[in-house]
Amino acid sequence: QQQVKQSPQSLIVQKGGISIINCAYENTAFDYFPWYQQFPGKGPALLIAIRPDVSEKKEGRFTISFNKSAKQFSLHIMDSQPGDSATYFCAASITGTASKLTFGTGTRLQVTL
Amino acid sequence: NAGVTQTPKFQVLKTGQSMTLQCAQDMNHEYMSWYRQDPGMGLRLIHYSVGAGITDQGEVPNGYNVSRSTTEDFPLRLLSAAPSQTSVYFCASRETQREGRRNEQFFGPGTRLTVL
Numbered sequence: 001q002q003q004v005k006q007s008p009q010s011l012i013v014q015k016g017g018i019s020i021i022n023c024a025y026e027n028t029a030f031d032y033f034p035w036y037q038q039f040p041g042k043g044p045a046l047l048i049a050i051r052p053d054v055s056e057k058k059e060g061r062f063t064i065s066f067n068k069s070a071k072q073f074s075l076h077i078m079d080s081q082p083g084d085s086a087t088y089f090c091a092a093s094i095t096g097t098a099s100k101l102t103f104g105t106g107t108r109l110q111v112t113l
Numbered sequence: 114n115a116g117v118t119q120t121p122k123f124q125v126l127k128t129g130q131s132m133t134l135q136c137a138q139d140m141n142h143e144y145m146s147w148y149r150q151d152p153g154m155g156l157r158l159i160h161y162s163v164g165a166g167i168t169d170q171g172e173v174p175n176g177y178n179v180s181r182s183t184t185e186d187f188p189l190r191l192l193s194a195a196p197s198q199t200s201v202y203f204c205a206s207r208e209t210q211r212e213g214r215r216n217e218q219f220f221g222p223g224t225r226l227t228v229l
Contacts, residue, residue, distance in 0.1 A: 009153070032216060043117075043203050043220030044156070089155060098163050100146075100171065101218060103155040 003027050004092050006104030013111050019077040021107045023090035026071065030092040034101070035064065035075050038087045047088070048075070080111045114139050117221035119204050125227045126194040134189040134224050136204030142219075144207050145187040149173065149200040150223075156203065162187055163209075194228045201225050 005024045013019045025033075034049035050057045050064040050073065057064045063076040077084055090104040120135045138145065146161035158171030162181040176198060178190040187206075191198060207218040 006155075034216075034218075041222075043205075043222050045220065046217040049216070095216075098161070098169070099144075100158055100161060101156075103148075103157075105153055105155040 003102045004090060004104045006090050006107060008107060009105070010108045011110070013077075013080045013109065015080065015082060015111055015113050017080050017111075019075075019080045019084065019109055019111070021075045021088055021090070021109070022072065023074065023092075023104050024070075024072045025092050027092070027094075027102075028071070029094050030102075031095050032093045032099070033064070033066065033073050034091050035062075036089045036091060036103075038089065038106075040086075044089060077109075080109075082111045082113060085109055085111050116140065117204055117206055117219050119202075119221035119224050121224060122222065123225050125229065126191070127229050128195060130194050132191050132194065134191075134202055134204075134226075136187045136189065136221060137185050138187075138204075138206040138219070139185065140206060140208075140219065141184060142206035143184070143209050145181065146171070146205050146218075147177070147179065147187070147189045148203045148205065149198075150203060151200050159189065159202075191226075196228050199226060199228045 035047045036044035037047040038044040048059045048062050052068050061078045066073045088107045091101045093099045093101045117138045143164045147159040148156040157173045160179040162168045168179050202224045204221040205218045
């Protein structure tokens with residue numbers, strides 16, 4: 001059972017454009033939604049995270065939009081740069097000592113010149 | 114701080130062989146976990162630990178064993194390697210998750226395992 005569904009699988013965006021990656025979840029108990037960025041040959045690294053008490057969180061060029069009623073959240077990368085080319089994973093968890101992250105299947109982003 | 118370290122970086126095994134993937138962290142994190150990453154399937158949790166002496170199964174535990182004798186180390190053992198275990202394995206650690214904290218999970222650089 002895939003509890004976090006991510007789309008698209010791959011995305012090509014021109015430099016300066018907006019990259020948008022979407023995720024949907026099923027478990028309404030999830031209360032923590034991070035996005036991880038992974039470069040080839042490296043482990044994933046936390047990019048930005050949101051909790052359901054806010055509808056949007058912005059950190060630099062990266063914004064998470066959260067829709068609790070639709071059980072969806074998305075990552076927006078403004079002014080996309082070639083250095084943003086990476087694989088992005090959304091995830092979700094329930095806060096707690098034994099909290100486990102459930103990851104989406106990933107989106108490979110390529111930003112072209 | 115070295116963060117999360119994993120050894121080896123690459124490994125080739127024959128079907129039926131056993132081996133241990135090493136993972137260590139120097140951040141005094143209580144929580145450690147092992148994931149496998151396969152194309153189109155994201156990261157799937159194999160086993161996790163909330164502290165020394167405490168481990169539990171994740172989503173895909175079959176064929177793997179773990180133990181946690183110290184806070185720093187969390188090795189993953191493949192008992193009898195199978196081609197289906199060909200994957201990239203990531204170890205991760207974090208502090209106990211709490212409200213208001215960043216709750217960042219730190220990943221190691223990964224081990225690429227091929228089982229022939």
